[in-house]
Amino acid sequence: MGSTIKDIAKDTNLSLATISKHLNGKNILPENKKLIEESIQRLGYIPNKTAQNLRSKKTKTICILLPIIGDYFWGFLCSIIEEYLRKYNYSTIISSYDASSGDNTSELQFLLSKQVDGVILIPDNSNSINLPFLLQKAHIPFVCLDQELSVIPADFVTSDNRAGAYGATRYFLENGHRKLGAIGGNLSSYTMKERLAGFRDACSEYHIPEENLCIYGGDVSSSAEYFRIMTSLPEHPTAVLMLGYDLTLGAIMTLSALNMQIPKDLSLISFDDDEIFSAFNPPITTVVQNMNEIGRQATKLLIKRINGNYDLFPETKMIETNFIIRKSVHVLADY
Template sequence: MKVTIKDIAKETGLSTATVSKYLNNIKIQENNRILIEAAIKKLGYRPNRSAQILRSKKTRTIGILISDLGNYFWGSVIGIISHYFASQQYTVITRSYSFDMELEKNVIRDIVSQNFEGLIMLPFNNCDHYYQLLQNAGIPVIILDQLPTMIQDYPVDCVLSDNYGGSALLAEHLFQNGHTNICILDQAINSHTIEVRIQAVKDVYSRHGINLETCFPCAEPFVFKETKDVIQENKQRLYQLLNAPDPPTAVFFTNYISAMGGLSAVNLLGLNVPDDISLVCFDNDPLFRAMHTSMTCVAQDLTSIGIRASELLMQRISGDYSNFPVTEIINVEFHSGKSVRNLHAGR
């Protein structure tokens, strides 16, 4: 026999109105919440989501929009967001636009037409302003990993890692180990994240009186595209640089994708890390655990990113915009591996 909210009310001695408030995520007294949750567990109550939607005129659906469903890096963030909202009785749907901005716009319009209650998205780049289509429709949106250039005109909540601080730590580590002839691999046009990481490295070396642009200029920037293409492009770039008459002593990978391409080039040339070439990376990818020499890197706190984005979105869905807009900077963690050779040793 199907358990109803009347059964829960009878079990707890509370009114059906109080039980209904709890089931619709309306705040109630703490002692009543405890009674209701105990009754739900005891009776095995399962809410009728279709009926809830019809009564409330809300879909209780949350979207996650990313560029590439094949990009495993963001899998843990998607999992954390999904778990958070599932625990709040929301359905979570993940969509992709496959690095196609026109498709992205169509997907967002589709999300608007389906009356999603909120969206967490990884935009195409920092010039991407399609999130305003959601805001215009009254749908709260949280941006991950970018700071849009249009944020002054179209304010939006953003959650991203401490890109500057983490990159500065890696750059200082390279300098203190004697590396002044370094290569920064991966420059994506219109990426706030990549631009900030590169600027941090340049600033650290500038404070030490070194202009990286004259010592070892960065490669030409490119428009970000599919992951496999970026990996191949970085493989070719580093292969050429390491074959040059005056190769760099160290490489700064701006993210795990550039590292995947760069490591392919290092392996192809048969170079030893760190004796022949030193490496650091902004990201701590599972791939690095398979390396004979542990990678010196900074790790993004993907758990905190997912939780904070979820909390912010839930706050907006509830109608609380008291601190809007928020830009949350999540701390990163420095991992001192063995991929950097100390050039001062033995002098």
């Protein structure tokens, strides 16, 4: 079991160095090449990565760091990233970090001891982590996903949330809606701010006065409550943009409890599609993030940095969202 480069050397009467050279794609004599390859077959040689890593100080491994408690949205993205990385001959380790602790030194130590070549960081909403600092100090290249780091310049790739929200809002407006609502989670998070900005962009383009806008945000758990308040206003919005997937659930539950029907009584567009949105009655129109492209771009960018190419640092990749029109928006008669 487990033959090594030494066995190959003995078997072929060549030196370690020559075998290693061949294995790393350098030129050697064709006859030796043949000899080595035969020997590898015969002895079933498989390179030992831990030895390679130790000697070369490169591990061809990157780590996806995500906040503890895996929201399964991210789990999905991990699979995508793993697949892309594998194409570059990198392997992926996933690890969660404790976002509630102010100090992530232990996570950094993990990365250092594992000798990872780079990190894909999925920041926590709270943005209070010091991980970015630590990574920078340790000279570990990293790319952020989803959230812009306010604290430090860093590469990041994200959906173009602003444009996505803008497009959805315009769709409301083009269908005659003039009183609009938006419900978000924590409105101070980067993502929410962007989406809200897109919402406002479209509204001001159509000269919708501020008093026709109804914007709520806060805890996800209270979103249903916000929704209830909003819809009970005497002149409530006719269309609401839901700024997050989880919020939409609360909204739909509330609506059905209030016996209001989509889109007759209220039009609705949601961020972040789920397969299941298409199964609702009516199916929900959504702004959907292109997870595949996010994964691809993040991978590409990270590997560029690992290879020492720091052109355009810090780079921001905005990935276009897709707008899937289904049936949750009412075409107003008075349009």
